[in-house]
Structures are given as structure tokens and as C-alpha cells.
Amino acid sequence: MHCCIRRQRPRPQGRGGLRALSIVWLVIVTGAGNALAAQTAVKEVAGVALPVVASIAGVEEPLRLNGAGTRSKFFFRIYVAALYLPQPNTSAERILDQLPANRLLMHFVYDEVSKHKLDDAWEEGFRANLSESALLRLRDRLERFKNLFFTLHGGDQVWLDYVPQQGTRVSINGEPRGVIGGSDFSRALLSVWLGPNPVTGSLKKALLAAATPL
Secondary structure, three states, X not given: OOOOOOOOOOOOOOHXXXXXXXXXXXXXXXXXXXXXXXXXXXXXXXXXXXXXEEOOOOOOOOEEEEEEXXXXXXXXXXXXXXXXXXXXXXXXXHHHHHOXXXXXXXXXXXXXXXXXXXXXXXXXXXXXXXXXXXXXXXXXXXXXXXXXXXXXEOOOEEEEEEEOOOEEEEEEOOEEEEEEXXXXXXXXXXXXXXXXXXXXXXXXXXXXXXXXXX
């Protein structure tokens, strides 16, 4: 007796299977598109386009724009400031206490800010938020920090990046200028904007808005 064995052809997928595959593919494509859109999205503040997402070397998690505003003096806009954090946060106290990886971006819009005026501004900001003893402990590092700067002009951009276990990395127009060690220094620096006596109350409030849509 002869027995014939027929090969079974794979059954073509029905409409349900094709629909499921289409949904999976759509989810993948949409997810990738959303991620790309988040990376390239910007928020405009006082005519300055600020990226919604920022990446810092040495920090795995991307940082997101927590808030942004302008620093003005005598009715003149000096720079646009933006704060980037791993997670939205509206509490200056929690940010300064926990001190996560962060970026404080300064985009200068005023024609020229001399190094002398920058030095005075850093000195004033530190003195306003630190005791004399705390300022004394940071004095050498503050002087090294000041020396990383030069006269800045409209369009120049400063990045003040805090990387845990490393310190505060200073970059101007994308060029690294130096690193100041210590979480205590980074906390004091961030207090210039978020401390009890910030450069301006309105800018502090704007940096803590934590309402940036992605």
C-alpha cells in the first residue's frame, strides 16, 4: 500500500493577522517619530529657539526643558536662561537639595557684556545666596570659574552642565572651557537663579514652570 504525504502550504494570513502586523508597525513608526520630534522640538522665548531636549556627555538620561525666561536689567534684556532637568520639578528647594544632573543655558541677546561685568554678576549672585563662611570655602573655585569667561556678545551661548561625581562643566558656544569640581559649587551656582535671593524673582519662577509640552 502506498501512502502519499502532502506538504502543507503555510496558510496565508487573514485580514486579522495583517491588521495586527499593521498596528505593530504603526506603533513602531509612531514611537520613533515621536522620539525624533522630541529631540528636534524647540520652544521660543524672546525670539530665541531653545531645544526641548538636551543631552549631556556623561549623563545617560536626556534632560528636558523645565522652564525658561529672560534676565533683564534697566529695561534691557541681557540673556535668555533655560533650565534642563531629568524630570519636571517646580520646587527650587528640592532641586537644590537633590541636585540632579542639570544644564543652565544662557543665550545672550544684549550686544556686549564685558568680562568685568560678568565677574561682578557672578560675585553678586554668590554673595546674595551664601554665608561669608560658605563663600570663603568656594573662593578659589569661584575665581577659577570666573577665569573661564571672556567678553560675550549677542548670540553667544553658555552651557553650565552639572554632571554628578564630576562637577560643573562650562562650555561657550559649544567649546569646553573647563570643569569646576564639587556638588557644593554647583549648588551655589544654581542658587544664583534658584536661591532665596535670585537674580530676579520672575526669572526664577519661569525656570520652575515645568510645563513644557513635548
